[in-house]
Amino acid sequence: MQIAADDRGxxxxxxxxxxxxxxxxxGLATAIRLKQLAAExxxxxxxxxxxxxxxxxxxxxSGAVMDPKxxxxxxxxxxxxxxxxxxxxxxxxALFLSETGSTATPAFLMPDNFHNxxxxxxxxxxxxxxxxxxxxxxxxxxxxxxAAAEVLYDGQGRVKGVATGNMGVGKDxxxxxxxxxxxxxxxxYTVCAEGARGHLGKQLIATFNLDAGxxxxxxxxxxxxxxxxxxxQAQPGLVIHSAGWPLQADTYGGGFLYxxxxxxxALGFIVGxxxxxxxxxxxxxxxxxxxxxAIRKHIEGGKRIGYGARAITAGGLLSLPKxxxxxxxxxxxxxxxxxxxxxxxxxxxxKSGMLAxxxxxxxxxxxxxxxxLTSYPxxxxxxxxxxxxxxxxxxxQWFKWGLWGGTIGTGIEYWLLPRLGIKSPPWTLxxxxxxxxxxxxxAECPKIDYPKPDGKLTFDRLSSVFISNTNHEENQxxxxxxxxxxxxxxxxxxxxxxxxxxxCPAGVYEFVDERLVINAQNCLHCKTCDIKDPxxxxxxxxxxxxxxxNYAAL
Amino acid sequence: xxxxxxxxxxxxxxxxxxxxxxxxxxxLANVKMSMNPFDEIAVEEAVRxxxxxxxxxxxxxxxxxxxxxxxxxxxMAIGADRAVLVETADELxxxxxxxxxxxxxxxxQPQLVILGKQAIDDDCNQTGQxxxxxxxxxxxxxxxxxxxxxxxxxxxxxxxGGLETVKLALPAVVTADLRLNEPxxxxxxxxxxxxxxxxxxxxxxxxxxxxxxxxxxxxVAEPPMRGAGVKVPDVATLVAKLKNxxxxx
Numbered sequence: 001m002q003i004a005a006d007d008r009g010x011x012x013x014x015x016x017x018x019x020x021x022x023x024x025x026x027g028l029a030t031a032i033r034l035k036q037l038a039a040e041x042x043x044x045x046x047x048x049x050x051x052x053x054x055x056x057x058x059x060x061x062s063g064a065v066m067d068p069k070x071x072x073x074x075x076x077x078x079x080x081x082x083x084x085x086x087x088x089x090x091x092x093x094a095l096f097l098s099e100t101g102s103t104a105t106p107a108f109l110m111p112d113n114f115h116n117x118x119x120x121x122x123x124x125x126x127x128x129x130x131x132x133x134x135x136x137x138x139x140x141x142x143x144x145x146x147a148a149a150e151v152l153y154d155g156q157g158r159v160k161g162v163a164t165g166n167m168g169v170g171k172d173x174x175x176x177x178x179x180x181x182x183x184x185x186x187x188x189y190t191v192c193a194e195g196a197r198g199h200l201g202k203q204l205i206a207t208f209n210l211d212a213g214x215x216x217x218x219x220x221x222x223x224x225x226x227x228x229x230x231x232x233q234a235q236p237g238l239v240i241h242s243a244g245w246p247l248q249a250d251t252y253g254g255g256f257l258y259x260x261x262x263x264x265x266a267l268g269f270i271v272g273x274x275x276x277x278x279x280x281x282x283x284x285x286x287x288x289x290x291x292x293x294a295i296r297k298h299i300e301g302g303k304r305i306g307y308g309a310r311a312i313t314a315g316g317l318l319s320l321p322k323x324x325x326x327x328x329x330x331x332x333x334x335x336x337x338x339x340x341x342x343x344x345x346x347x348x349x350x351k352s353g354m355l356a357x358x359x360x361x362x363x364x365x366x367x368x369x370x371x372x373l374t375s376y377p378x379x380x381x382x383x384x385x386x387x388x389x390x391x392x393x394x395x396x397q398w399f400k401w402g403l404w405g406g407t408i409g410t411g412i413e414y415w416l417l418p419r420l421g422i423k424s425p426p427w428t429l430x431x432x433x434x435x436x437x438x439x440x441x442x443a444e445c446p447k448i449d450y451p452k453p454d455g456k457l458t459f460d461r462l463s464s465v466f467i468s469n470t471n472h473e474e475n476q477x478x479x480x481x482x483x484x485x486x487x488x489x490x491x492x493x494x495x496x497x498x499x500x501x502x503x504c505p506a507g508v509y510e511f512v513d514e515r516l517v518i519n520a521q522n523c524l525h526c527k528t529c530d531i532k533d534p535x536x537x538x539x540x541x542x543x544x545x546x547x548x549x550n551y552a553a554l
Numbered sequence: 555x556x557x558x559x560x561x562x563x564x565x566x567x568x569x570x571x572x573x574x575x576x577x578x579x580x581x582l583a584n585v586k587m588s589m590n591p592f593d594e595i596a597v598e599e600a601v602r603x604x605x606x607x608x609x610x611x612x613x614x615x616x617x618x619x620x621x622x623x624x625x626x627x628x629x630m631a632i633g634a635d636r637a638v639l640v641e642t643a644d645e646l647x648x649x650x651x652x653x654x655x656x657x658x659x660x661x662x663q664p665q666l667v668i669l670g671k672q673a674i675d676d677d678c679n680q681t682g683q684x685x686x687x688x689x690x691x692x693x694x695x696x697x698x699x700x701x702x703x704x705x706x707x708x709x710x711x712x713x714x715g716g717l718e719t720v721k722l723a724l725p726a727v728v729t730a731d732l733r734l735n736e737p738x739x740x741x742x743x744x745x746x747x748x749x750x751x752x753x754x755x756x757x758x759x760x761x762x763x764x765x766x767x768x769x770x771x772x773x774v775a776e777p778p779m780r781g782a783g784v785k786v787p788d789v790a791t792l793v794a795k796l797k798n799x800x801x802x803x
Contacts, residue, residue, distance in 0.1 A: 167739040
């Protein structure tokens with residue numbers, strides 16, 4: 001559903017050379033690189049960045065272990081400028097969990113992609129805040145609290161910018177006393193950096209057929225908690241990844257637990273959204289994963305201080321759409337540069353933003369506008385990022401043979417081949433189906449009974465959403481829209497027992513008396529429903545700017 | 555007519571405040587900060603007075619760390635004409651803020667000072683009253699309606715059990731309550747304009763004010779956790795429990 005904006009008057013417009021949508025690592029890297037090039041070559045380039053969160057970082061959520069490679073390329077003196085990369089990884093552990101036991105993979109058997117020497121345990125929210133400060137110091141205009149709601153096209157079908165959503169629209173869709181018309185932000189180029197399953201990126205991919213000839217995109221949901229632990233339990237720099245329990249071997253996913261500075265532990269759980277059993281609840285898988293002795297011992301006696309969730313673009317190189325269209329480009333997770341086996345995307349996001357910025361700057365310098373920035377994908381194919389993603393291209397596809405098939409296949413690719421001097425596997429595995437097609441009817445699947453939360457180690461959804469500081473203006477139209485209002489009961493409930501009430505990490509969806517209730521105020525903007533709904537009936541649109549979570553350094 | 559509006563940078567109202575584990579205060583690291591909502595109402599009221607032609611200049615002022623500039627920029631995006639920051643990294647208690655504001659009132663000579671009735675961080679509800687006393691001005695607190703004409707302000711106040719209307723001679727101090735107005739959304743063009751409006755920075759010493767705290771916080775603790783609820787079989791048990799366990803009847 002498009003919210004018609006222009007029938008309420010004429011929107012004001014502001015013109016920029018480049019309009020960036022999304023103040024995350026990719027969007028800010030784009031803006032910073034453009035301004036750096038402008039300063040180096042003595043040319044004025046105007047750049048603005050729109051951010052739907054109340055401030056840069058408010059909607060950012062990641063593990064995170066960061067490979068500082070791209071950040072150091074973007075800002076070589078990032079350390080001197082106070083980049084919050086304070087905790088180097090000191091120890092890596094990869095655990096295979098059974099219900100009660102755990103087996104650590106010996107270091108010599110650990111594939112290279114699991115080694116984190118030289119990497120940092122960070123809060124991506126803090127890094128993003130810092131990047132925003134760097135961008136503003138270079139003259140980038142950042143507008144937090146303004147959601148890009150709509151793509152604007154010129155008479156020739158080229159993208160000419162975006163419009164922010166109207167503010168002060170009531171629940172009934174009618175303007176309230178405080179109604180404020182959206183604005184048009186026009187750019188010679190528009191760079192979309194919304195993150196995984198971007199609301200505008202999705203439309204652009206469809207409008208320009210950017211995914212033609214590529215494998216379907218594949219996603220996962222990541223749910224994260226931040227804990228403060230007793231000082232005696234803190235092991236700053238320890239990085240743990242786990243596979244196995246509590247997931248069944250046919251479900252892609254695993255846990256992470258990172259010891260940070262200041263007695264903080266970031267932990268979370270990732271579940272591939274191509275899971276089949278509609279009874280599965282990623283949120284509750286994560287809660288019971290924390291009760292495993294190998295995980296519990298790190299956080300017991302501590303206090304949970306943060307919570308959030310976000311979908312991850314996990315398809316890799318084979319699912320990467322064409323990244324340019326007339327008048328703009330997709331960068332970061334909006335395109336899908338995440339490296340699955342390394343479980344890292346922030347370095348790729350920054351690099352892709354830089355490459356897009358370089359292409360856009362050259363185009364502006366040559367007096368071009370609104371065309372395809374073809375030198376961006378060309379430069380990508382020559383970059384270290386391409387080589388990294390090319391080597392990793394088969395990763396998630398191996399797991400269609402379950403955890404053990406996946407472990408053997410990826411073991412060959414990531415451990416054996418490199419030791420035989422083969423950097424990139426000589427074969428390619430393709431994916432054929434999109435995530436939303438995988439759910440099986442509930443009648444064919446065993447029910448999963450999750451344990452009740454204890455309120456100390458494990459929690460329910462509502463107390464979790466509470467600490468994500470999520471809020472939306474109550475008097476506004478729901479931003480989770482349905483194409484067909486009857487499908488939730490007729491299809492989702494009847495055939496799949498209402499999976500949205502389980503995959504949503506925020507309790508947005510509830511079936512009450514066989515009718516779907518949408519608690520849109522709880523929404524964490526993770527986009528899982530937009531991806532996993534079996535009939536693609538749920539469409540996520542932007543709520544009023546400034547709404548959503550207010551993550552404090554997740 | 556000139557209006558002075560005092561605003562405070564506080565933890566955003568959507569953030570769940572967390573007490574530091576050592577009990578010395580509230581954890582402010584990486585926490586989103588915003589303008590105190592009651593102060594936003596105060597700014598909005600000043601802007602509406604200006605739009606009605608009553609006011610000619612709005613000066614937004616705040617006291618605190620350098621980042622308070624952002625709060626002042628927001629005030630100017632809503633419609634304040636210029637801003638003054640009294641910059642200090644020291645802890646500021648209501649009395650010190652009231653003294654700083656008094657010095658600014660002497661300097662700026664406004665006809666009206668509007669403040670939020672209280673800040674949502676410490677909930678003190680003192681600064682406006684202290685300022686009125688220090689500056690020798692009339693005051694109308696908890697305002698839900700303000701009208702200015704002929705050198706007087708007519709203010710409707712929210713009091714226990716009803717409304718009270720007072721008329722006071724200007725210059726005067728007014729503190730804003732929740733129902734005074736609903737602040738507008740700031741627009742992108744106004745944010746851009748606000749970046750170019752003048753912002754003056756002073757130090758407490760420039761105003762000759764000693765801001766040393768007079769009160770000491772001994773301990774900060776979270777409220778006790780609420781226990782789980784119980785279902786009772788009938789009214790008699792409920793009454794018995796209220797009487798004997800909760801001891802409320």
